[in-house]
Amino acid sequence: MAVPELTGEDLATGADLTVTDVTVGYPGSGLGGRRSPAVVLRDLNLTARAGRVTVLLGANGCGKSTLLRSIAGLQPVLGGTVRLGVQDLLALPPRERAARLAVVLTDRFDPGLLRGADVVELGRYPHRRPAGGLRPADREAIDTAVAAVRAAHLLERPLARMSDGQRQRILIARALAQQPGALLLDEPTAFLDAPARLELLAVLGRIAAQRSIPVLVTSHDVELAVRADGDAWLIGGGRTVSGPLRELAADGSIAAAFDTPAVEWDADGARFRLR
Numbered sequence: 001m002a003v004p005e006l007t008g009e010d011l012a013t014g015a016d017l018t019v020t021d022v023t024v025g026y027p028g029s030g031l032g033g034r035r036s037p038a039v040v041l042r043d044l045n046l047t048a049r050a051g052r053v054t055v056l057l058g059a060n061g062c063g064k065s066t067l068l069r070s071i072a073g074l075q076p077v078l079g080g081t082v083r084l085g086v087q088d089l090l091a092l093p094p095r096e097r098a099a100r101l102a103v104v105l106t107d108r109f110d111p112g113l114l115r116g117a118d119v120v121e122l123g124r125y126p127h128r129r130p131a132g133g134l135r136p137a138d139r140e141a142i143d144t145a146v147a148a149v150r151a152a153h154l155l156e157r158p159l160a161r162m163s164d165g166q167r168q169r170i171l172i173a174r175a176l177a178q179q180p181g182a183l184l185l186d187e188p189t190a191f192l193d194a195p196a197r198l199e200l201l202a203v204l205g206r207i208a209a210q211r212s213i214p215v216l217v218t219s220h221d222v223e224l225a226v227r228a229d230g231d232a233w234l235i236g237g238g239r240t241v242s243g244p245l246r247e248l249a250a251d252g253s254i255a256a257a258f259d260t261p262a263v264e265w266d267a268d269g270a271r272f273r274l275r
């Protein structure tokens with residue numbers, strides 16, 4: 001069956017990302033794969049709203065990356081569906097999914113001789129014809145993406161000679177150049193200094209609002225996320241809750257997910273403190 005050509009202009013935005021009855025984890029290992037699957041999170045029902053940043057929060061090892069990678073189709077879900085609007089994302093062939101959903105991971109890769117500009121251009125791949133060159137619409141998408149993360153000065157530089165934070169900007173520009181209907185980022189602030197973290201969350205908020213897409217971000221930085229005032233999916237205390245982050249910060253949900261014998265969430269100060 002011929003795969004229709006996809007262009008940024010054809011793709012609808014304004015659709016929520018919806019996770020229905022989703023169970024994630026790792027398939028059974030052992031001899032012949034006979035051991036039962038290791039379930040990390042079970043029966044999740046969550047929505048990341050178009051136009052908003054949703055921060056995926058929870059303590060180390062709770063399953064944030066596993067869930068993000070499963071939603072992105074990078075590892076199989078153990079059950080359930082992931083939809084962008086009415087489109088069942090996990091049923092799509094990878095190239096069609098890539099035209100709708102952009103993913104930025106923290107995994108290191110060997111960039112070889114690739115320059116910043118080469119990497120951002122890769123974002124147009126799902127929209128291009130085989131052997132086709134860049135069209136004006138591709139150039140425009142690339143320029144807009146580069147401007148959004150202020151990465152123009154990095155375009156000629158080889159990735160191998162960039163700092164972690166600079167490389168992160170280029171990878172986000174590549175994802176934006178895809179003109180996706182949803183944007184997923186695993187720990188995008190991990191390598192950034194404090195001002196750059198705050199700025200990045202603000203940029204993502206602007207992109208979500210301007211393009212009317214859901215932006216789903218894993219983070220360890222609860223205090224920063226609360227300041228940025230987005231939505232959250234919060235894993236911890238034996239459940240997963242969702243809602244505007246400031247409400248979860250005030251109603252005890254963050255405390256239930258993160259408090260330890262030594263540290264507690266201070267809802268008034270919106271920060272953690274030693275007991």
Ligand SMILES: Nc1ncnc2c1ncn2[C@@H]1O[C@H](COP(=O)(O)OP(=O)(O)OP(=O)(O)O)[C@@H](O)[C@H]1O
Pocket residue numbers: 026038040058059060061062063064065066067220
């Ligand atoms: N490849 C794998 N095979 C089996 N189990 C795995 C695999 N990768 C991760 N896990 C397990 O899945 C669980 C969730 O891991 P995950 O990396 O999703 O957590 P996380 O919330 O992103 O953690 P962190 O905050 O430390 O980055 C952990 O118990 C982990 O040991």
